[in-house]
Amino acid sequence: MTTDRTLIIVGHPNLADSRANAARIAEIENLGNVTVHDLYQNYPDFGIDVAREQQLLREHDTVILQFPLCWYSVTPLVKSWFDVVLNYGFAFTLDGSASELRGKKAWLAVSVGSSLDTYTTEGVARRSLDEYLAPVRQTLEFCQFDYQGVHAVYGMMLNPSEDELILDAKEYGRLVASNGTPVG
Template sequence: MTRVLILFAHPALHRSRINAALIEAVQGMEGVTFRDLYEEYPNLNIDFETEQELLLEHDIIVWQHPFYWYSAPAILKEWLDVVLEYGFAYGEGGTRLAGKKVMSALTTGGPAEAYQRGGYNHYTLKELLAPFDQTARLCGMEYLEPFVIQNVRQLTNEEVQKWAALYRQRVLELRNL
């Protein structure tokens, strides 16, 4: 069975609505490791060796986070900086992650129509996610179609629950890839 590692980055989980529902939906799934990066590293002092070991033990990585300033909360950037080392993830001899897959799972406050030319956010989400896509590519990993939920503040409680079920479904699908 494919092993999935969900790396979750939310600096204020106690205030979260949508991500809190999403993570609840993927707890305790066989073959799925859930890791809350802010809980593990409240001071952002990431243990890169532990993180690299975890990467090696899994086939598919999920970067789950709310969209913050057209990117991810800071700990995910720190994770990329310290874990994806030269000689491990890229560069000479850096082939340890080659063949794995990565998926972003993200939530945005802005609605889908804001993410286009002439829209409030000018760029498409796909364009804004290029650094994640290219990071995966450089490491020889396939960047899968992101799981995206937009306009999250407007969601009803029923819609939140529907999205949570859809997320669980997507993670199940990843596990069967």
């Protein structure tokens, strides 16, 4: 029996100062079937090695994009990664034929500065997190990933307690270790 390999693409511009993302990484760093790939550490000048990135995608069964919400979207380097790595012929075709990513699972692990109630029709953001992340979902689905959803932790700018961060990291670790599906 083979174990599914998981690639976690971390797109946090200042991971050392991120309590939630650091806790998540610490929770899963010793899992044998997981590769943690920090984009900002590897490409501080945004000079992405496309061949390397595509090979990493080929070698893994599940891809998790882990990033803080940045102006209701992904961080700049994650966007740049989408633009250069998920290119025609590798990640998508125009005739619907299979991409090299077809059937690989993909999900998002997002940290959000404000509270969950901000992301409601009555909240300041006026939309759900899923609505803001719809272009990311569409990109992944267009590239024939099997999109699994979002695992989000809210309130990062509200100074969450260590207990809250530990609970989130443990749930994240459980999802990664079990190749589970996030529920929101």
